[in-house]
Amino acid sequence: MEYPELAARTRRFSYGSPRAVSVAADGSRVLFLRSSGPLDPVDRLFAFDVATGRERLIAEPAELLAGEAGDLPPEERALRERRRLSAGGIGSYATDPVARVATFTLGGQLFRADLAAGTVAEVSTAGPVIDPRPDPTGTKIAYVTGGALRVASTGTSSGAGPSDTLIAGEDGITWGLAEFIAAEEFGRFRGYWWAPDGQSLLAARVDESRVNRWTLHDPADPASNPTVVNYPYAGSPNAEVTLHLLDLDGGWVDVHWDREIYPYLVSVSWxxxxxxxxTVLRRLQQHGLVLAVDPRTGETQVHAELADPRWVEPIPGTPAYLSDGRVLIGGELAHDGYDARCLFADGTLLTPPNLYVRRVCGRIGVPNAQHSGELLVEASEGEPSEQHLYRVTAHAGAPIVDAHRISTGSGWFTGFGGGETLVIGALGLDHSGAQWTVYRRDDEIGQLTNLAASPPYAPRPVLERVTDRRLPTGVLYPRNHVAGRRLPVLVDIYGGPGHQEVLSVRSRWLERQWWADAGFAVAVVDNRGTPGVAPSFEKVVHRRMADVVLGDQVDALRALADKHPDLDLSRVAIRGWSFGGWLSALAVLRRPDVYHAAVVGAPVTDWELYDTAYTERYLGLPSDGSDVYAHHSVLELAAEQPAGPDDARPMLLIHGLVDDNVVAAHTLRLSAALLASGRPHAMIPLTGATHMAAGGLSERLLRLELDFLRTSLG
Structure with a gap:
């Protein structure tokens, strides 16, 4: 069995690998999800007891459902799509701070796990459950059903029985869930937060009555009803999002800020x-505020301002209170020659400018009023293809910057911490999958068992920086390549903001090695606009993505050919998905002298059809009178008559027909424009597929893509 079939059966060798790792605040246990093996798509909940160093199975979906699994509620399917979750079984879970209780759903049913006893019980609810979360005491569970926020009580030691109370609900209004923009573009996947005493909730109220409604329908199933989605496309109205403090006994306090000026609610912590x-942002995201909320009155006070003439880029894990009362904020250092993403505590710099801080992922140590313990931070230092873990001293009076790297070797490291327990996940080019190691006071306690299958080969990409912009690149050759043999080039790209492709991670190169073994030299370029290098490297694309991104790709390809003489630039193909699909189409339409064929997957062909927050962040408003949107549209390029046969490069278009992120209209309009101008192309509509093209679809497409490129390149 070859790579495409193996990858489809094993979800790209991820079945059986631990994911969704979390650590109790007191460090007593580690929780994670994992299936039973390399071919099993059903995730179960496990606990690793730090005291004993042993794993325990907490929740087995097959036993809990007894073969009666129901369909996922539409809101749960939407949430999984936003989080890019394609696993079966338990998709996610939530715990109280010290992880005594965990809650999760299966087929819309609510379950509560007692993690100390290892028992799981179903909790009766008023309807199919979305995003259940226990309160800090572990006795109550908030959840969303039918757009309403409710709280279920499992009973107390004083003898009170179970109850289920409506906290907030209105017809046509959603309570307690993140709206599309928050989940898709700001990484905020939740819409309510428990108070530390468990007596009230801070909840988002989402009114989508102003948002334009689009209809999605799969023509392959004409008997099915169309799905109506609220989609805020560029320049159109967004959902109206407000925040409210809700007491369990019916009290209600509105949170006040200028929502007309700052409509985006980006992050919340309590x-x-x-x-x-x-954290709230203006619509064009060039200015934001960090606000402290008074839970008694709902009034807000500005704690910090965030500003950038291009756009503000908050650091995940911030803002948050340190134990001494100071506020941790992520921001950029862009003066005195610095070009860095850093952490600050009440304006005091905590991390050195040589670190590119990516995320605050935990707290280590036992904090108190005088000592805030240490922050666990993911950051890059000089090499964007690698990410490492650092301990950052956060207590007042400490040295201005004191960051100590704790991950060793090369690769991509992620971490989670609580109390004196630290969990490190290590990815690299020298091993398959993630290796999760648990430490207690710097002593290794054990590892989380990884049951994933091993890939059939170990890719060895050549990673290097090219051009005067030092663009990160990687090149893969066939495993049987003989120096001096000229090879057609496949540029495999994404290229968009917020995402890197050139990483020191083996899984990123497995599919690319299959392409190389099929006879290509595979080239990967992270152009300016991608993260990991410096803020100026990312933000130079503001309002000119097409020119910067495509220019960097062309320059990097030529620089790689100078270093790798076996790259035949007379035969260059390009393939990408989503932003990468747009870039692939742009490449063959604007630079047919460089790129000779393209696989265009789920592309954004007209940016006025894409969502508000993403598009306006980089291109501004469509109504500003400029030609920025027209300049970035591939529809106008496709409609132009090719000057000659060498300008009409073939394209293979691929799109899921029920994609609610980049709707299929993008590809259908591109196909119509190509047809009208006589440009060669083929199209594969994916029936029933969303933007993820999950369930093995993307892997099964590989051979069709290969046949197309071989034919197109001759």
């Missing part, structure tokens, strides 16, 4: 150190 902290 700890026992202070009240809620929220």
């Amino acid at each position: 700890s026992d150190v202070g009240g809620p902290l929220i």
